[in-house]
Amino acid sequence: MKSNPEIETVSGFEGGNVISIRDLYKSFGDLHVLRGVNLEVEKGQNVVVLGRSGTGKSVLIKIISGLLKPDRGSVKVLGQEVGDLDEKELRELRKRIGFSFQNSALYDSMTVRENLEFPLVRNVSNLSRKEINSSVEEVLESVGLLSAINQSPAELSGGQRKRIGIARTLIMNPEIMLYDEPTAGLDPTTCIEINQLINEVKEKYNTSSILITHDLTCAKMTGDRLAMLLDGKFVQQGTFEEVFSSDDERIKSFYDYNFTENQV
Amino acid sequence: MGHQHVHDENATRKICLSIASPKGLAHYFIANTNRNDQPKSLPNIRMSSSSKGTFISKNIDAVLLDFYEGWTFIVKFFRELFRGRPEFQEIIKQCYQIGYKSLPLISLTGFITGMVFTKQSRPSLMEFGATSWLPSLVSIAIVRALAPLITSLISAGRVGSSIGAELGSMRVTEQIDAMEVSAVNPFKFLVVTRVIATTISIPILSFYCAFVGLMGSFLDVTLNEETNIIAFFKSAFEQITFLDINSALIKALAYGFTIGMVGCYKGYNASNGTQGVGRAANSAVVLSMFLIFIEEVAIVQVTNWFR
Numbered sequence: 001m002k003s004n005p006e007i008e009t010v011s012g013f014e015g016g017n018v019i020s021i022r023d024l025y026k027s028f029g030d031l032h033v034l035r036g037v038n039l040e041v042e043k044g045q046n047v048v049v050l051g052r053s054g055t056g057k058s059v060l061i062k063i064i065s066g067l068l069k070p071d072r073g074s075v076k077v078l079g080q081e082v083g084d085l086d087e088k089e090l091r092e093l094r095k096r097i098g099f100s101f102q103n104s105a106l107y108d109s110m111t112v113r114e115n116l117e118f119p120l121v122r123n124v125s126n127l128s129r130k131e132i133n134s135s136v137e138e139v140l141e142s143v144g145l146l147s148a149i150n151q152s153p154a155e156l157s158g159g160q161r162k163r164i165g166i167a168r169t170l171i172m173n174p175e176i177m178l179y180d181e182p183t184a185g186l187d188p189t190t191c192i193e194i195n196q197l198i199n200e201v202k203e204k205y206n207t208s209s210i211l212i213t214h215d216l217t218c219a220k221m222t223g224d225r226l227a228m229l230l231d232g233k234f235v236q237q238g239t240f241e242e243v244f245s246s247d248d249e250r251i252k253s254f255y256d257y258n259f260t261e262n263q264v
Numbered sequence: 265m266g267h268q269h270v271h272d273e274n275a276t277r278k279i280c281l282s283i284a285s286p287k288g289l290a291h292y293f294i295a296n297t298n299r300n301d302q303p304k305s306l307p308n309i310r311m312s313s314s315s316k317g318t319f320i321s322k323n324i325d326a327v328l329l330d331f332y333e334g335w336t337f338i339v340k341f342f343r344e345l346f347r348g349r350p351e352f353q354e355i356i357k358q359c360y361q362i363g364y365k366s367l368p369l370i371s372l373t374g375f376i377t378g379m380v381f382t383k384q385s386r387p388s389l390m391e392f393g394a395t396s397w398l399p400s401l402v403s404i405a406i407v408r409a410l411a412p413l414i415t416s417l418i419s420a421g422r423v424g425s426s427i428g429a430e431l432g433s434m435r436v437t438e439q440i441d442a443m444e445v446s447a448v449n450p451f452k453f454l455v456v457t458r459v460i461a462t463t464i465s466i467p468i469l470s471f472y473c474a475f476v477g478l479m480g481s482f483l484d485v486t487l488n489e490e491t492n493i494i495a496f497f498k499s500a501f502e503q504i505t506f507l508d509i510n511s512a513l514i515k516a517l518a519y520g521f522t523i524g525m526v527g528c529y530k531g532y533n534a535s536n537g538t539q540g541v542g543r544a545a546n547s548a549v550v551l552s553m554f555l556i557f558i559e560e561v562a563i564v565q566v567t568n569w570f571r
Contacts, residue, residue: 065445094447105442108433119446172446 017076018043018176018208019064024073026059033059035232037073041176046202046209048223050216050243052254055229057212058102061178064210065099066090078175095123098169098207102181104161106153112164113149116140120171135171142204143167143197159190166197170205177201177209183218195221216255228254337529341459344452354457355464362423362458363465367472369422373414374473378406378480386488395489396499402481403500408508411474413560416519419466420552424527427458428548431531432541440532455532459524466520467513474512511567518559526552 019041026034033056041047051057062068063075066082075082080093107115116136121127127135140146143163153161162182169177182198183191195218201207211222219226219240226243228236230250236243244255382402389395431454434440443450482496527548534544 062441067441067444091447091449094445097445099442099445101438101442103437105438107439107442108437109430118443119448122448123446168442168446 016042018078019210020074020076021060021064022074024060024063024075025071026056026063026068027071032232034063034070037229037232037234039227039234039237041208041210043208044202044206045224046198046211046222048211048213048219048226049229050214050219050226050254051229052214056232057229058180060229061099061180061210061212065094065097065178095172096175098166098172098174098177100162100166100169100177100179100182102184104153104165106156106161106164106168108153110152111149112140112145112151112153112156115153115164116168116171119168123172139167139171140164142170142200159186159193162186162190162194163197166201170201173205174207177207179209179211179213181213181215182211183213183215188217191215191217192221194218198222214254333533334529337532338525340451341455341525344449344456345460348449348452351453351457354453355460358458358461359465361426362419362461363469366419366422366465366469369418370415370469370473371476373418374411374476375480377410377414378402378477378482379484380480381405381410381477382481382484386484398485398489399481399491399496399499400503403478404503404508406474406477406481407504407512409560409564411477412470412512412515412519413556414477415470415473415516416466416523416556417553419462419469419519420523420549420556423462424523424548424552425545427462427524427527428531428534429541429545431455431458431528432534432544433538435532435534436537436540451532455528458528459521462524462527463517463520466523467516470512470516470519507567507570511563515560515563518563519556522555522559523552526555 017040019039021037021039024034024037025032037060039047039049039060049057049060059068063070064077064082066085069083077093078096080089082090082093085093106112107118110118113136116139117132120132120135136149137146140149143166145160145163145167148156148160148164153164156164166179166182177198179198183194186194198209198211199222202209209222211218213219223240225237226240227234228243228246228251235248236246236251244251246252382398385398385401386395389397389401431440434454440450440454443453478497478500481500482493485491485496486493530544530548530551534540536543
């Protein structure tokens with residue numbers, strides 16, 4: 001069954017949605033990146049946002065996390081309108097959101113342990129050294145990198161950096177995870193490991209997620225629902241099969257390009 | 265309250281831009297107020313003037329916007345300084361990086377400056393048979409002017425560029441964004457700590473530089489005039505007043521604040537990848553040196569009113 005994204009997002013808007021985006025616009029000067037985006041993420045759901053480079057996928061999750069402000073439109077995260085929050089309220093909301101960056105964004109001047117402790121000690125008061133250590137070790141164990149605890153980010157491989165980046169967000173027990181190109185620049189085996197980790201995180205931490213990617217393997221493995229962003233709008237939403245059975249030439253060419261690229 | 269503040273900022277920006285260029289103002293209304301948008305939206309404000317063919321207006325736009333951005337950065341520093349839990353550990357770490365690690369360079373430069381200044385001054389004083397005035401002359405020059413100036417210029421190069429490059433690379437690799445989304449205040453952790461560290465460290469380094477410079481001078485004096493250290497320092501401090509010490513301290517505090525603030529401002533607002541990091545480091549040094557010389561003139565002028 002093919003779905004109409006615009007109708008689907010409007011129906012059942014509030015109930016059980018951890019993220020609700022309605023009529024979102026964002027421009028940078030004359031460049032109109034998002035032109036009326038609508039999206040909903042239900043609790044416990046992994047939504048994959050697909051699209052070509054430069055279509056505003058990363059801009060979308062930066063708006064959700066409050067790093068960018070939209071030109072107009074509504075962005076509700078965990079029932080709160082992000083644009084209406086003051087600095088303190090936004091910080092409180094961000095404690096409940098995990099953001100995994102495309103290049104991991106680990107703090108170069110700190111070890112893996114310090115990277116993980118950094119948000120924890122600043123956001124949770126009255127933690128003993130023992131509690132901090134056990135939280136760090138537990139979360140590192142869940143991403144399979146306990147052995148890297150005293151290494152610096154420069155000593156880690158790309159896949160390990162991704163895992164540590166995810167671990168750093170998990171230490172705050174987020175309710176929502178935002179992944180920006182989680183498999184970009186990784187070899188196929190590591191990509192699959194990261195995809196498995198994303199699914200494990202969803203199960204273990206009971207998170208709802210938005211994944212930004214143009215990797216169809218990642219989309220198929222991790223997405224409960226896919227949303228195809230083209231020309232600043234979601235042109236199709238649904239399961240993997242629903243989205244790619246579309247007659248839209250742009251979606252077909254996106255699929256073909258990925259398929260050809262993977263074959264090469 | 266947060267919104268009220270944003271409105272106030274908007275009002276100021278509007279005034280700045282309306283003075284500069286009507287078309288720049290029109291673009292401003294379209295542009296977003298969020299800090300992260302600025303690197304992308306500001307060039308359009310400037311380009312609009314360019315397309316209009318008003319070269320002067322474009323440059324006035326740029327200068328006024330730079331002034332405005334700099335001013336809001338300073339205001340934000342003082343707001344964050346007194347808000348929330350201080351990052352003592354990071355301040356100590358930065359003091360170590362900025363102060364302690366500059367000691368070898370400051371020692372060498374200060375010592376050589378004192379020695380060379382004494383050597384260069386001797387022939388002139390000898391003409392009047394006044395070589396006994398050497399310690400006083402050198403101490404006045406070093407304490408009043410040379411020590412704060414040399415220390416700050418060296419620090420502008422070593423520390424300013426380092427802060428600009430470090431924060432710039434953190435900005436372009438999204439480490440600052442990562443702090444922000446982790447519900448940590450990156451401005452407080454990165455900017456406030458570094459500015460406090462430079463404001464504390466530069467005065468200490470400055471007085472240390474003065475001491476080392478006088479030791480360099482003493483070495484030259486003792487080799488030529490065969491004086492002892494007590495006589496040298498007694499003679500050196502005879503002409504030094506509290507006003508000299510205070511003005512040197514005020515200068516060093518101002519220079520330290522300037523170096524930290526400029527380095528952080530340039531690094532924190534870096535954009536355009538690695539090229540932007542290089543530009544941030546470079547402009548941090550150039551701008552802080554330029555401001556240090558302006559402050560030097562201003563502080564000397566004010567100090568002279570009290571003499």
